[in-house]
Amino acid sequence: MWNVSFLRSSSFHSTPARETGDDISKSVNSSSQDGDSSTKLKRKKLKGKRAVVRWLKFFRWKKKKEFERMTSEEKILNKLRKARKKEERLMETMKKLEPSESAETTHDPEILTPEEHFYYLKMGLKCKNYVPVGRRGIYQGVILNMHLHWKKHQTLQVVIKTFTPDEVKEIAVELARLTGGIVLDVHDGNTIIMYRGKNYVQPPTEIMSPRITLPRKKALDKSKCRDALRAVRKYIPRLEQELQLLQAQAETKRDYMNVKVDDTQERSEELKKIIESSEECLEDEQEEGEEAGSELATDSDLSDIFETDSELEDEKTERPLFLEEFEKFPARNNREDEDFGDLEKAKSEGEENDDDKSPNFDEVDKMFLRAAFLLKKKRR
Numbered sequence: 001m002w003n004v005s006f007l008r009s010s011s012f013h014s015t016p017a018r019e020t021g022d023d024i025s026k027s028v029n030s031s032s033q034d035g036d037s038s039t040k041l042k043r044k045k046l047k048g049k050r051a052v053v054r055w056l057k058f059f060r061w062k063k064k065k066e067f068e069r070m071t072s073e074e075k076i077l078n079k080l081r082k083a084r085k086k087e088e089r090l091m092e093t094m095k096k097l098e099p100s101e102s103a104e105t106t107h108d109p110e111i112l113t114p115e116e117h118f119y120y121l122k123m124g125l126k127c128k129n130y131v132p133v134g135r136r137g138i139y140q141g142v143i144l145n146m147h148l149h150w151k152k153h154q155t156l157q158v159v160i161k162t163f164t165p166d167e168v169k170e171i172a173v174e175l176a177r178l179t180g181g182i183v184l185d186v187h188d189g190n191t192i193i194m195y196r197g198k199n200y201v202q203p204p205t206e207i208m209s210p211r212i213t214l215p216r217k218k219a220l221d222k223s224k225c226r227d228a229l230r231a232v233r234k235y236i237p238r239l240e241q242e243l244q245l246l247q248a249q250a251e252t253k254r255d256y257m258n259v260k261v262d263d264t265q266e267r268s269e270e271l272k273k274i275i276e277s278s279e280e281c282l283e284d285e286q287e288e289g290e291e292a293g294s295e296l297a298t299d300s301d302l303s304d305i306f307e308t309d310s311e312l313e314d315e316k317t318e319r320p321l322f323l324e325e326f327e328k329f330p331a332r333n334n335r336e337d338e339d340f341g342d343l344e345k346a347k348s349e350g351e352e353n354d355d356d357k358s359p360n361f362d363e364v365d366k367m368f369l370r371a372a373f374l375l376k377k378k379r380r
Helices: 002-014 021-039 049-069 072-096 114-126 140-150 165-179 216-318 321-326 340-350 363-379
Strands: 130-133 155-160 182-187 191-195
Touching: 072 216, 114 155, 114 182, 114 191, 130 140, 140 155, 140 165, 155 165, 165 182, 165 191
Parallel strands: 130 155
Antiparallel strands: 155 191, 182 191
16 A cells, blocks of 8 residues: 555656646746846836935036037027926916916996095005015915905005016906905005995905915915016027027128138239239349340440450550660560570670660669569560
8 A cells, every 4th residue: 555655646746737728828928028127128226315316416417518518509509498398387387376266256346536536545645554465476365464454444555566567557456356445546656555445344254365366375386486487588588699699690700701711712813913923024124134134245345345445555655664665675585584684785795886776774774674574574
């Protein structure tokens, strides 16, 4: 029995379990889901406040570097795109902050005579009770305070210092509609003088703080959105103007560069013409110089000739008289180195008989004759 049970248990554990179709489909779905999760890259979950702050700092640094790499035109376009997105976002929030119940109340003011109007206006200017309207504008608390003042006083001053005169007039109309009072005058552009009416009766609390107006907190949020929207609407035209100016400057610069290129081309052509004309003038001057040089050469040759003749004439005129006497003696080429004294001896020996023809020389005359002989020898 023990062997049979052992064999059965071994056969039961050894046989593999057959997989059904449902199991196969589940396994396929799980594998597909794993594949999809592996393909989709999940952002690493940040743990702790320090990691979040570090990531935000890196993100801001990255955006700052991207903004620094932009050109001036791209920077203005980026600012304009952000401002328009902010305007749309503020408009959406303003719509959300509008009161849910917008039932319009009918306002039928009483008719006052001029005397009554003058009297109540004078009373309102003298009275000291007032209701301030701040940045929140008209909300439930303002209307409640007005009714509480009208409980004991006929007139009231509503002081508004955070809105423009046109907006003050709109607020006066709105207060008259919500409270049922009469607007007597808008004094100094920021003070509304109101009269409660002849047959005034204090209304119940539901009317004293109507639901069609906003509560205190929502009125503050609306005022913030209104101020931000006003600032954005002033900022967008300024950016558009800057963009237009930048584009106009770029166009003028481009036109200036084109004109400058044209001017440089024209100037280069003018310079070429000037250089060509100067070269032509230089060539003409050189030709004229050569012709003048040839004429000067001919003139110089002639002048040289004439100068030689004149020099000869000067020499003839300036020649001393003893040279003429010296030329009478015969020239001897073979005995050039012969002394003047030997020559004189030869003359005296060969010409003893010609005493009448040859003059008698003194010692001074002999010295001059010898000097003339040496000069003539050098010239030869």
